[in-house]
Amino acid sequence: MSIxxxxxxxxxxxxxxxxxxxxxxxxxxxxxAIEEVTDQKVKTAFFxxxxxxxxxxxxxxxxxxxxxxxxxxxxxxxxxxxxVDDVNxxxxxVEAKGVRLIDKEKRKGAEGLSIGFLHPKSTLGVLTxxxxxx
Amino acid sequence: MSIxxxxxxxxxxxxxxxxxxxxxxxxxxxxxAIEEVTDQKVKTAFFxxxxxxxxxxxxxxxxxxxxxxxxxxxxxxxxxxxxVDDVNxxxxxVEAKGVRLIDKEKRKGAEGLSIGFLHPKSTLGVLTxxxxxx
Numbered sequence: 158m159s160i161x162x163x164x165x166x167x168x169x170x171x172x173x174x175x176x177x178x179x180x181x182x183x184x185x186x187x188x189x190a191i192e193e194v195t196d197q198k199v200k201t202a203f204f205x206x207x208x209x210x211x212x213x214x215x216x217x218x219x220x221x222x223x224x225x226x227x228x229x230x231x232x233x234x235x236x237x238x239x240x241v242d243d244v245n246x247x248x249x250x251v252e253a254k255g256v257r258l259i260d261k262e263k264r265k266g267a268e269g270l271s272i273g274f275l276h277p278k279s280t281l282g283v284l285t286x287x288x289x290x291x
Numbered sequence: 292m293s294i295x296x297x298x299x300x301x302x303x304x305x306x307x308x309x310x311x312x313x314x315x316x317x318x319x320x321x322x323x324a325i326e327e328v329t330d331q332k333v334k335t336a337f338f339x340x341x342x343x344x345x346x347x348x349x350x351x352x353x354x355x356x357x358x359x360x361x362x363x364x365x366x367x368x369x370x371x372x373x374x375v376d377d378v379n380x381x382x383x384x385v386e387a388k389g390v391r392l393i394d395k396e397k398r399k400g401a402e403g404l405s406i407g408f409l410h411p412k413s414t415l416g417v418l419t420x421x422x423x424x425x
Binding site: 158159160161162163166168169170171175176179182183184185186206207208209230231232233234237239240251254255256277280281282283 | 292293294295296297300302303304305309310313316317318319320340341342343364365366367368371373374385388389390411414415416417
């Protein structure tokens with residue numbers, strides 16, 4: 158598997174509007190897209206920082222993954238997404254090296270990208286996403 | 292304040308050797324430096340991923356900040372560091388916007404960079420570092 162860069166850092170926030178105001182007004186970044194990802198029960202806001210994005214995630218449902226995360230741990234960094242050429246091949250590669258997968262095959266995520274998640278129990282506590290065009 | 296990119300993602304790990312083996316052997320990244328930062332009570336390992344670094348942090352003392360973090364939350368993402376031109380000016384800027392600072396002035400961090408931390412209570416739960424040559 159070849160990782161080219163960190164595609165994005167996913168950050169769980171309690172309130173998307175308040176978080177956008179902080180990232181724009183205090184940190185000086187610019188939100189370029191807001192998107193609801195229905196099957197993940199989140200509303201997302203994207204910022205570009207160098208070759209990486211920040212993806213803010215507000216839960217649209219307390220029973221969704223971000224709702225549960227915030228209830229357990231509070232707002233903060235939720236996951237890291239690494240950019241790879243071919244998500245299915247990368248998932249197969251890391252599984253062969255003993256990583257437990259959340260997604261056995263790629264699925265569609267925000268911004269139309271292919272994504273697959275690795276289980277944080279296999280990745281030293283970091284919920285890890287592999288992410289790519291393919 | 293102008294942020295050019297994410298300088299690094301700091302990740303707390305229980306065992307640095309085991310973590311380096313995972314980031315190299317499973318994710319295919321290459322560790323290019325190991326450094327002990329005595330005043331932070333950590334041993335660090337660095338990987339370059341695009342224009343961002345991953346900084347793995349193993350505590351050298353259970354009473355140090357990483358030791359306490361792991362005891363409370365377990366291993367995982369510990370902080371995000373944004374690259375800025377002038378750390379002192381950036382600290383002054385965000386303080387004027389209501390951010391509580393951990394470091395009132397820049398100090399020396401790993402790799403000889405100037406660093407200053409913002410308090411996670413002011414940054415929506417993300418322990419945030421500002422980092423630069425100046």
